[in-house]
Amino acid sequence: MQDQIVSCYGQENDPFHFERMRRFQPFERKNHYHRNFEINYLYQGRRSYFIGDRSFTVEAGDLVFIHEYEVHKASILDSPRHERLVLNFNKLFLEPLDAPMLHELLEPFRLPHRVLRLKVADQLFVQGLFQKMEQEAEKREFGYELYFKQLLTELLLFAKRQMQRQQTAEHEHVSPMHQKISAIVQEINRSYTEPCSLEDWAVRFHTSPYHLSRSFRSVTGFSLVEYVNMTRIKAACRLLKQTDDKIIDIAQQVGYDNLAHFGRQFKKWAKVTPGIYRKMETAD
Template sequence: MSIIQAEVEYVDRATETIRYLEHGWPTDLCRWHSHAEYELHIVTETRGKAFVGDYIGEFSPGALFMTGPHLPHNWITDELDNPQPVKIRDMLIQFSQESIDGLALAFPEFREMEAMFELAKSGIEFTGFNPTFARGHFERIRNTRGAERIVAFLRFLVRVNEHAEKKPLSVAGIIQPEGSSKQARIAEVVDHITGNFSEEISVEIAANMAAMSPPAFSRNFQRITGNKFVEFVNRVRISQACFMLYSTDDQISAICFEVGFQNLANFNRHFLKMKGMTPKEFRETALRELAPKDEVKA
């Protein structure tokens, strides 16, 4: 069985703070990869499957995404539904954490975007965003240079940050330790779960770690993370299982126990509920779609 690893892409920002890129389809640029930069990405034509971290979902023309640093991603057009090449399928902008930090330092008002950038570590789809409006912003950024390009880019960032429908895609860092005392304590529990997902951890143990009663912990955990505690633990475990399914050739039963589930039936049930497919179907889909085309043909 082939093992799929994300190609690491180096983005040269020696002369430009942000990088604009567009390409058609098919192209060698469409591959499973990651990079240190954030990426705003609109698909202008074709339909297919979006792969972002452990997320697999559908995309169609006008779909707008943001990916965070080092989050693997790829958009794969369905060749049967889209048999003809297209001139421009993707328009994207890449920018660094350093640029964002510098912006917030110079202009504290931009700190209101911090929640969006934190969410982008999981990947975001801006559902319901006007595709004509979005493409117009991408074109303005493409057609300008220097300070004008930066201004156009910041204007677009403000618009996407204002958009209410931000759908998180993959499991990643949900919250930062900064903020209220309660939020910091919940963040410590989240960090513990993501680093020790295979261990048995009950609400009572987690509440004790956060120095709260179990009812108060459960209430605060759901308010801060948007997930019930047990659901979040299962999400983290399923997320890790997804990475193992396409990056190792371990047996599914072995992966089930390695990520912390106690029996295969329970693992399969939660996996199907969260991913809409079985672990076997997920592995087959990922290996088929994410493998380099020359590997598939070989």
């Protein structure tokens, strides 16, 4: 059978977007991270998720929370067949909310346990919110975008309260390989400014470069070198927004001795030059 789009609104990088999909064929997204917050809801099936530096088993009825700019990848468990809804939004979409309230509502995206395991009654409540979104997307009647904001706020408030009641699924490693890659990712996040080759990482974690390379890409969707460069560029983006440091100094701070190489990597991951990025992010 062919994969089926059940419902869809907008595009992935829009301020608000969702897509409900039934998949029957193997599907795994590669090299995936974006500037929007993401919520996944699994209607049917089981999936393996790698989010940030942790792995989770996600089952039907689970809500998954992925922070903006956070690396994530979903993989097959048991069977490729599953049905899920993915919802993306950015902070600007919820701009009428004051900053303290928005900070509280986004707490589920900051917690170590990103999978909210719901009881049947709560599953029906969440599915009802998504059903209303789907109906609004289809009809496009007056005020539908305002209603999207109301429904999203209600969903975030529900998740925040559920997290406070400690209804999250326990963090678990899907396999020993996921556990090892998680440890490597955590170490990269701590020491990305230091020069370290694939061979160095293989020695540090008692494996061969070939096996490490294959395993790392299988779990994260990135090669190890890509992941290190991406981590460095994300750090450079923060410094460009938050400091007045010179670009050459920022390049050195995140681990690049060669300014031209830094510029190439920055444009690869951020799609613009460091100078243009700073102007875009700091403009009034």
